Amino acid sequence: MKSFVDNRHAPADGRPEHPDNLPLAIHDLTVAYHRKPVIWDIELNIPEGKLVGVVGPNGAGKSTLLKACQDLVPKTSGEVHIYGAPYKSCRSLVGYVPQRESVDWDFPVSALDVVAMGTYGRLGWFRRVGKAQKRVAMDALERVGIEHLANRQISQLSGGQQQRVFLARALAQDARLYFMDEPFAAVDAATEQAIVTLLKELNRGGKTCLIVHHDLSSVTRYFDWLVLLNMRVVASGPTEEVFTRENLQKTYGGKLSLLDDVVDRLRHVSS
Amino acid sequence: MSAVKSGLILLVALALLFLSAGSVEARESAWQDWGYVWKVLTLQSYNARLVILSTSLLGMASGLVGTFLLLRKRSLMGDVLSHAAYPGIGMAFLVMLLLGGEGKWLPGLLLGAAATGLLGVLMVLAIRNTTRLKDDAAMGIVMGVSFGLGVALMKMVSNLPQADAAGLNSFIYGTAASMIFGDFLLILVVTTGAALASLFLLKEFAILCFDESFAASQGWPTLFLDLAMLGLVTSVTVVGLQAVGLVLIIAFLIIPATAARFWTHDLRGMLALAAVIGGASGWIGSSLSALFADFPTGAVIVLVAAAIFLVSMLFGPARGVVPRSWRHARLRRKVGRQHLLRAAYEILEGQQPDVAEPIRNLPIALDSLMTHRSWSAQQINRLLRTARNEDHLEEAGPGQVRLSEAGFGEAARITRNHRLWELYLIRYADIAPSHVDRDADLVEHVLDAEVVDQLESELQDRPSSLEVPPSPHFIDQRAESQAIHRKA
Numbered sequence: 001m002k003s004f005v006d007n008r009h010a011p012a013d014g015r016p017e018h019p020d021n022l023p024l025a026i027h028d029l030t031v032a033y034h035r036k037p038v039i040w041d042i043e044l045n046i047p048e049g050k051l052v053g054v055v056g057p058n059g060a061g062k063s064t065l066l067k068a069c070q071d072l073v074p075k076t077s078g079e080v081h082i083y084g085a086p087y088k089s090c091r092s093l094v095g096y097v098p099q100r101e102s103v104d105w106d107f108p109v110s111a112l113d114v115v116a117m118g119t120y121g122r123l124g125w126f127r128r129v130g131k132a133q134k135r136v137a138m139d140a141l142e143r144v145g146i147e148h149l150a151n152r153q154i155s156q157l158s159g160g161q162q163q164r165v166f167l168a169r170a171l172a173q174d175a176r177l178y179f180m181d182e183p184f185a186a187v188d189a190a191t192e193q194a195i196v197t198l199l200k201e202l203n204r205g206g207k208t209c210l211i212v213h214h215d216l217s218s219v220t221r222y223f224d225w226l227v228l229l230n231m232r233v234v235a236s237g238p239t240e241e242v243f244t245r246e247n248l249q250k251t252y253g254g255k256l257s258l259l260d261d262v263v264d265r266l267r268h269v270s271s
Numbered sequence: 272m273s274a275v276k277s278g279l280i281l282l283v284a285l286a287l288l289f290l291s292a293g294s295v296e297a298r299e300s301a302w303q304d305w306g307y308v309w310k311v312l313t314l315q316s317y318n319a320r321l322v323i324l325s326t327s328l329l330g331m332a333s334g335l336v337g338t339f340l341l342l343r344k345r346s347l348m349g350d351v352l353s354h355a356a357y358p359g360i361g362m363a364f365l366v367m368l369l370l371g372g373e374g375k376w377l378p379g380l381l382l383g384a385a386a387t388g389l390l391g392v393l394m395v396l397a398i399r400n401t402t403r404l405k406d407d408a409a410m411g412i413v414m415g416v417s418f419g420l421g422v423a424l425m426k427m428v429s430n431l432p433q434a435d436a437a438g439l440n441s442f443i444y445g446t447a448a449s450m451i452f453g454d455f456l457l458i459l460v461v462t463t464g465a466a467l468a469s470l471f472l473l474k475e476f477a478i479l480c481f482d483e484s485f486a487a488s489q490g491w492p493t494l495f496l497d498l499a500m501l502g503l504v505t506s507v508t509v510v511g512l513q514a515v516g517l518v519l520i521i522a523f524l525i526i527p528a529t530a531a532r533f534w535t536h537d538l539r540g541m542l543a544l545a546a547v548i549g550g551a552s553g554w555i556g557s558s559l560s561a562l563f564a565d566f567p568t569g570a571v572i573v574l575v576a577a578a579i580f581l582v583s584m585l586f587g588p589a590r591g592v593v594p595r596s597w598r599h600a601r602l603r604r605k606v607g608r609q610h611l612l613r614a615a616y617e618i619l620e621g622q623q624p625d626v627a628e629p630i631r632n633l634p635i636a637l638d639s640l641m642t643h644r645s646w647s648a649q650q651i652n653r654l655l656r657t658a659r660n661e662d663h664l665e666e667a668g669p670g671q672v673r674l675s676e677a678g679f680g681e682a683a684r685i686t687r688n689h690r691l692w693e694l695y696l697i698r699y700a701d702i703a704p705s706h707v708d709r710d711a712d713l714v715e716h717v718l719d720a721e722v723v724d725q726l727e728s729e730l731q732d733r734p735s736s737l738e739v740p741p742s743p744h745f746i747d748q749r750a751e752s753q754a755i756h757r758k759a
Contacts, residue, residue, distance in 0.1 A: 070488045088490065096488045103482045107342065108538045117478050121489035126471045153536035169485075189700050 021084065023048050023177045023208040024069065029078030031061070031068045038064045040231050042078065049206050051199055053213045053223035053239070057252050060230045062212040063099065066179045069210075070096060082177060092121060095175030097166045099182050105155045111165045112150040115140050118172025140168035143201075145194050160191030167198060178202065178209040185214065196222060219243060319561045322447045325455045326553035326572060329511050332462040333520075334527035334549030335469045336503045338542050341528040342480040343500065347410055348392055349524045352508045353517040354414040355391020356384035357421030360442055360512075361428050368431070375438070377453070377513075384442075385509045391417050392501065445516030447557055447568035454513060461506045468503055469542050476500065477538055515569030522573045527552065530580040533587025548583075552576035604657065606716050611654045612663060612682035613689060614643040615674055617742070630739075632679045634667035687739040689715045691726045694743060698730070704744045 022045055029042040039061035046052055054062050067073045069080050071087050082090050095118070115137035116129050123133060141147040144164040149157060154165065163183055170178055183195055199222065202209055210227075213219065219226060219239065226242040228234040228251040235242045235250075340346055363383025368374040391413050398409035429436040441449070468476075478486040479496045487493050504524070511520045531544035556572030585593050618639055619630050641651050655672065658664040663678030674682055692715050696702045718726075 067484065072484050072487050091488070091490045094488070096485055098482065098484055102484065104344075107481045108532065108536050108541050109477065109481065110537070113477075113538070114481070117474075117482070117485065120474055120478055120486075120491075123474070125475070129474060155536075173489075 021048070022046060022081070023083060024210065025081045025084075026069070027079045027081075029065075029068060029080060030076040031064050031073055032076045033073075037076070037231070039068070039229075042233055044227065044233055044236055046208060046210065046225065046227075046236075048208055049203065050208055050225040051203050051223045052208070052210045052225040052227060053219050054210055054227045054229055055213050055216065055219060055251070056229035056234075060251075062229055063181050065229065066096075066181055066210065066212060069179060070094065092173075093176045095170035095173035095178040097170045097178065097180040097183055100159065100163050100166060100185065102181075105157075105162055107154065109154060110151050111141065111146065111154055111157065111161075111168075112137050114154060114165050115168045115172050118169040118174075121173065136172050136174075137168070140171040141165075143171055144168045144198060158188070160187040163187050163191060164194065167195065171198075176207055178207060180209060180211045182212050182214065184211075184218075216248070318448070319558075321452065321455055322450055322561065322568065323554055323557045325450055325458045326447055326514050326557040326568065327550045328455075328458045328462040328553070329507070329514055330523065330527065330549030330551070330553030330572070330576075331546040332458070332465040332507050332549070333511065333523045334531070334545035334547070335465045335542055336500075336507045337524035337526075337528040337549070338531065338538075338545045339469075339476050339480060339500055340504055340524060341532075342477075342538075343497075346525050347407075347521075348395070348501075349504055349508060350521040351391050351395055351410050351414055352388040352505055353512065353520045354421075355394075355417040356388035356509060356512060357442065357517055358417055358424050359383035359385070359387030359421075360439060361421060361424030362387065364428055364436065364439060365424075368433075375435070378457075380439075381457075381509050381512070384512060385505050387417065388505055388508060389501070441516075442512045443516050443518060444567055445512065445514050445519065445569035447514045447560070450513060454510075458510050458514075461510050465503055465507065466546075468499070472496075472499070473539070473542075515572055519569045519573045523549065523552075523576065526573070526576040526580050530576070530583040530587075532589070533583040533591050534589055536589050548576065548579050552579060602716065607650075607654050608657060608661070608663070609685045609716055610644060611640070611651075611658055612674070612678060613686050614640055615664075615672075615678075616682040616686045616739075618643060619674075620742075630683075632674050632676075634671040634673045637670050637672060640672070683739050685715070688718045688723055690740045690742060691723065691730060692718065694730055694740065695726055697743060708744055 024044065024046040026042050026044040029039065029044075030037060031039050042065065054065065056062055064073060068075055069082070069087065080087060083093060087094070112134065113129075116133050118140065119129070119133040119136050123129070138147060138150060141150055144167050146161055146164050146168075149161060154162060157165065163185075167180075167183060170180070184192055187195070199209060199211070203224075211223070213222070220243055223239050225237070226239040227236045228242060228247055230251045235247045337346075337349075340349055360380050360383055363380045363386075364374045366383070367376060367379050372379070394413050395406070395409045398404055398412065399406055404412075425436070425439055428439065438446075438449070475491060475496055478489075478491060479493055479500075483493055486496075507524065508517075508520050511523060515523050527545040527549035528541070530548050531541045534544055535541050552572050552575045556575040557568050559575070560566040560568040560571040583591065585591055588594050615635055616630075618635050619633060622633055623630055637651070637655075640646070641648070646654070655664060658678065661678075662675050663681060664672050665675055667673035689712075693704075693707045696707050697704055
């Protein structure tokens, strides 16, 4: 598989690599579903304390990248290191905000119950959620500004409020590195503003956030580091360096015809 | 949580009481009334007591396990399990016969049922993962084929000259009446297991059912948890085969959980209620079938559960049909009333010659009210009737109405809420003034005092008095000019 890949668009950060200290260092990562590659030969080094936008067209593998970093999908090849260690030995350093549509909001739990799930990892087997966990969850709800909805059943929340519940749950994880899958998708203006404020706050606290994002118009305002992804990393680096017409053209416009062709053939063989 | 616990303790206590106490007749006079109820419910015979307690316990276990199954969206897996368990009974019978046994040793039969049941579930997973068939097709295949295999095996077994296979067929529809103490103990063990799992694995199962990938990202072994859940479902299904039969056990798993969901939005509450509903169905159903002999126990239990489901679906306060439509109707009435009052207020605003003057409560022509929101004659008559009943409105000569004092105050308040919300939308949500009316229309009716306070503080440059701010957009000019015209 690897021989088909050209490496012209290798990571563009141009800095000396210190994979041991980096919040996220990805080497040679490939993930395939049903033998169809979704992300291919990803090389990525994310420095500490950045708000990182992960941007690319639909089907570019943004969510898959986030999932692969947390061992949620099997890797075909490659390695991911989080603060120099494999994911499974440093889970407590990572917080996760999945896509809002990935769960059934009809589930019979309250907003507080969902946020308390962020503490389950530290709580461990068999132990029940107690006062301490509820306080953590309540604090997290306060930080996203919906503490007054703590006892509301989650289906009775608006889309924006549901998104805030997911963010609060990640806050309750008290992590150093956050993976957020489209937190800005389909939220109201007030929620968008609340999320931005929260991200800046996390950023000031030295946290690193990887955020899958769709809206190109807000990229430069929200993120100080940008990863352009279209199956492979088109570019990665400080937003002002990476956010160029040429790079966007490569990400969204210019078809990677050879790759498409090979993918098509693979699909044909496997079906 | 404590409800589950105390329910369990109560049931175990009851079980021991009944199995050890012997006849209820010996009780003292204080127990007479209760004794009578119990007499009806327990029918005084050891066997009936055994059956009733067993089916109640089974109902509780299915309620608990069914809740997780439902929330995991795997309800039909229970059906696959029970159908695939059928050939296992025939196979176990054959194997035990070959090993020189009698063949009809129940634990052995149930073990066989569990084995092929699980195999059936694995086959569904295998079909789904290796082909592009979806779950429903894979389940249909496995269910049909395994049941067919079971029927063929049963026929074969019953034709064996040396074996007495009579009664093996009872697993299809269940024969609760033939249960013995050993069956009761088995069910007790399974119910205890289900209750313990609901107590101690509640958060683990909850996070798995709600958000599998988040659970996995935290390091929870989702496969193991799924297997644990599958193990619970299997044991409930298999011990339930004898009581309610393989065709009906799925109903016993699903119905209590779905019924409970209509009453509560809380997982713990749902578990407790599902257990209670399952237990009650078992208790009432088996009592009824014992009272009226020849009624098949499994079917009556499921019908009782269905009756409880129906009541829950209609009247459950969390999401029942009746409470919901009642809430809708109430909101509709409120919306209609508020629209009428705001229309009246806006017309009065239009009639006022000088903006600086306070608005006077003048008579309003019915025609201008109708055109203001394009109401039909029927709609406006209904609205006017309600408003009159609430003393918001009174007649003021032919074709004219006037707001009462209370109505005028209410109209001013509603219009003010509407305008505040409009201003908020324009300022914070970038909605164009020309579109804001419609957007605000939907929301103003649910603004309570707290939200209005918040709006006021957000829009701080507005005067904090109770004065109604001017509309940020044009109100239908035609209505206004007509109103002015009429006044002239």
